[in-house]
Amino acid sequence: MDALLSDKESWYYMKLLTFTLGIGMEVLHQYFEQKILQSMDFYVFVEKYKHYLFHECFPTVQCCECSQMQLAAQSKRGCLNEIQFQLLFEIAPPSKLDHYKKGRNNTIVKDCLCRIDAKRSNEVDCMDITLMCAIIKSCLINNNTSIYGNPRFLETIKETRNFLAHSTDLRIAKSEFDTRWDKTEHAVIEIASVVGNYFLKLQKRKIDAFKDNELSMENIKTIIDNNADEVKKNLQTLVADQRKNTILIKDEIIENLTKYKDYLDELSIDIGSLKFEVKQYALAVVASCSAEETFDSQVHQKDAATRISEVSVTEKDKDNSRCRVEWRLETPSTWNLLEIKETLEKFSALLRQWFEIEFVYVGSLVIKTLVKKNVLDNQDQMRKSIHSFLEKIVDVCKIKTDVSAVIKVALIIDPGESDYKEEAEEQTSKIEMNKKDKTTCIFCNKSFDCQNCLQKAKIISSLEDELSGKNLNCI
Numbered sequence: 001m002d003a004l005l006s007d008k009e010s011w012y013y014m015k016l017l018t019f020t021l022g023i024g025m026e027v028l029h030q031y032f033e034q035k036i037l038q039s040m041d042f043y044v045f046v047e048k049y050k051h052y053l054f055h056e057c058f059p060t061v062q063c064c065e066c067s068q069m070q071l072a073a074q075s076k077r078g079c080l081n082e083i084q085f086q087l088l089f090e091i092a093p094p095s096k097l098d099h100y101k102k103g104r105n106n107t108i109v110k111d112c113l114c115r116i117d118a119k120r121s122n123e124v125d126c127m128d129i130t131l132m133c134a135i136i137k138s139c140l141i142n143n144n145t146s147i148y149g150n151p152r153f154l155e156t157i158k159e160t161r162n163f164l165a166h167s168t169d170l171r172i173a174k175s176e177f178d179t180r181w182d183k184t185e186h187a188v189i190e191i192a193s194v195v196g197n198y199f200l201k202l203q204k205r206k207i208d209a210f211k212d213n214e215l216s217m218e219n220i221k222t223i224i225d226n227n228a229d230e231v232k233k234n235l236q237t238l239v240a241d242q243r244k245n246t247i248l249i250k251d252e253i254i255e256n257l258t259k260y261k262d263y264l265d266e267l268s269i270d271i272g273s274l275k276f277e278v279k280q281y282a283l284a285v286v287a288s289c290s291a292e293e294t295f296d297s298q299v300h301q302k303d304a305a306t307r308i309s310e311v312s313v314t315e316k317d318k319d320n321s322r323c324r325v326e327w328r329l330e331t332p333s334t335w336n337l338l339e340i341k342e343t344l345e346k347f348s349a350l351l352r353q354w355f356e357i358e359f360v361y362v363g364s365l366v367i368k369t370l371v372k373k374n375v376l377d378n379q380d381q382m383r384k385s386i387h388s389f390l391e392k393i394v395d396v397c398k399i400k401t402d403v404s405a406v407i408k409v410a411l412i413i414d415p416g417e418s419d420y421k422e423e424a425e426e427q428t429s430k431i432e433m434n435k436k437d438k439t440t441c442i443f444c445n446k447s448f449d450c451q452n453c454l455q456k457a458k459i460i461s462s463l464e465d466e467l468s469g470k471n472l473n474c475i
């Protein structure tokens, strides 16, 4: 339980960091381009403020432009480090010898600004929040140049970023997450509103979708690949940890379950060289399996086990009523669970004829599903559905079946009815949409010849074949 709880806290960390570096930085870069640069190129802006930026990095060193405007001062403190400075500027060896002077110990006492040029290849997205705030402050605010929007909101986003960067265990408590999220979201929305009303509307929509949806690996990968902020390495660490933790949590769950001998049904399913050992448990049994076995709890367990067939449902509702079934798979370490999770979510429509996927947990392969009550009540039908569902998962997720492995599967069945809502039509139309738009890869929105998605494209086309065939009626 502790492992699961702390896993939630690292999830909060990931969520807030992904938001800050993702949507947050997108809004800030757009704001900088539209409202700070206006129609200027980024490098032209940097070149224009070169003298100021130079003395943010070398506050006490005289330069050849200081004769016109004295900026170097012994008391001055700079806000840029040399790495940030070198990101913005190309520095050539000194050529105008009277512009450049070295003192004792080989230290530069006067530098030549003529040998320093803003890098032309830079765009706004070369800045992380720290650099952006430093540039706005030293080039504009410190020179009494007014800017669009309130700089306080930039600081708020920077504070969130720094808070996350200084976290040692890469976790945040829920209360901390809630307050930080509200503040950061508010700041991002305020800055987006400075860019323009339409932009604001788009970003609000994006933020709502981000809040409602699970963290997407695609999203995290994009940040790891493209973001300028070094704090993104924490996302990398967490993704790697997730793979390790997955195994720990999973073992714990299965171990607890297998200690308990009283299960509803057991079956073994062979798919290629894979052997799935499936056991079905009733929810009440699982809830008490770690507690002391008292007479009272045993009565409850028996009660729960038999209740499945005893729950009375009116005949009219019987076809549509569904029960929750949670799948817990003890998966081999070679399976890429993050990819499997994404695939399962994308293709839930193809699997729903057996089990309807509600949620796939990223920490381990836990799949929450719904099953029709009349299937659950019929042992034979239930076994067939389990078999087909597993077969389809193996197929859709392209899981290798040529290496033999035993996969323990625990099904935790809640015999109570779920508050199931009919969403079938919506799901179908999503797939229909993907079918029509054959030129676009639904994973990355690139065209089908996207190299990264070649394998996924194959899956899609094989699924499309199925859709046009016999399974069309089932979804």
Ligand SMILES: [Zn+2]
Residues within 6 Å of the ligand: 051, 055, 062, 063, 064, 065, 066, 067, 069, 070, 071, 072
């Ligand atoms: Zn100077």
Ligand SMILES: [Zn+2]
Residues within 6 Å of the ligand: 064, 065, 096, 099, 111, 112, 113, 114, 115
């Ligand atoms: Zn010079």
Ligand SMILES: [Zn+2]
Residues within 6 Å of the ligand: 441, 443, 444, 445, 446, 447, 450, 451, 452, 453, 454
């Ligand atoms: Zn693609």
